[in-house]
Amino acid sequence: MCVHNSCRSQIAEALGKLYGNDVFKSYSAGTEIKNQINQDAVKYVKEIYNIHMEEEGQKSKHLSDIPNVDIVITMGCNVNCPYLPCEYREDWGLEDPSGKSKEEFYKTIKLIEEKILSLKERIEKNLL
Numbered sequence: 001m002c003v004h005n006s007c008r009s010q011i012a013e014a015l016g017k018l019y020g021n022d023v024f025k026s027y028s029a030g031t032e033i034k035n036q037i038n039q040d041a042v043k044y045v046k047e048i049y050n051i052h053m054e055e056e057g058q059k060s061k062h063l064s065d066i067p068n069v070d071i072v073i074t075m076g077c078n079v080n081c082p083y084l085p086c087e088y089r090e091d092w093g094l095e096d097p098s099g100k101s102k103e104e105f106y107k108t109i110k111l112i113e114e115k116i117l118s119l120k121e122r123i124e125k126n127l128l
Contacts, residue, residue, distance in 0.1 A: 010028050034060040074092070092115050
């Protein structure tokens with residue numbers, strides 16, 4: 001979950017589907033809807049993972065557009081992150097790479113990948 005739901009949370013949704021689909025369902029959402037996903041995020045996720053986020057139906061969604069959830073992950077908004085009822089919540093504290101270099105995007109994408117894999121492992125081991 002992220003306010004704008006266009007970059008970090010969209011990357012997390014794509015990688016959650018790639019790595020965690022056998023353990024959890026991934027949805028990204030926010031309080032402000034953008035016309036499209038950040039195009040650098042789309043390009044770099046495609047380069048690294050061959051995931052075509054927009055072609056696979058990902059789009060900016062409002063919190064009311066997703067089902068009830070058990071776990072909420074916020075990206076590190078540096079503002080007041082949106083509230084969504086849940087059983088467990090954590091903040092990943094990720095800086096927004098929007099408008100930054102390809103290297104910054106790659107760094108953020110790899111951090112999200114690591115956090116997705118860690119989340120999956122903790123869920124599988126009932127550590128949440």
